Amino acid sequence: MQIKQRLQQAAHNIKRDVLTVYFAARDNRTPLLVRLLALTVAAYALSPIDLIPDFIPVLGYLDDLILLPLGIFLVIKLTPAEVIESSRAKAQQLVQRPSSPVAAAVIVLLWLLCALGLLYWFAAAVGD
Structure with a gap:
């Protein structure tokens, strides 16, 4: 049961981080190249099209397990801290909305x- 909870928490964190990256991309305080990278990462995360299709054994999920977190990490590191803080607050509000x-x-x-x-x-x- 603990593994299931950890996976659910990880999925929740990735969803929040993708929204954080999206909000950071829309913020004017974010440098232009970082905004473009953030938009690319957010679009890739939300797109139904994968770089490597998921039906390919092992490799299909590697892009989701490596590329997406790497892109999120890179955007967060390159974005000013105050932008990340405000973007995280917006993302958290959106994630907490009832569905x-x-x-x-x-x-x-x-x-x-x-x-x-x-x-x-x-x-x-x-x-x-």
Whole structure:
């Protein structure tokens, strides 16, 4: 049970740190090159596309286990301390917000409706 709790805490910390990097990238006090690096790290973390696909044994998860924490660490080290502190506070507030299963269901329903609309449009275009 202790391993499960540690993994959940690590996942929570990574989520908070990705949000911290995102907020640091949007802060004008962050140097331009660090902002670009932070945006790249945040985009990579939130993107469903991996550098190495997860279905490749062992290597598939190495990018998530090595590249992402390394990128987060680098951005945090290169960003001014006051920016990191304010970004961490914003990220912590966002992470602590309660999540709503109803809101998630509505969003999934909207995506499904969009997909069905696109499918209907495509079928009509092919049928002509």
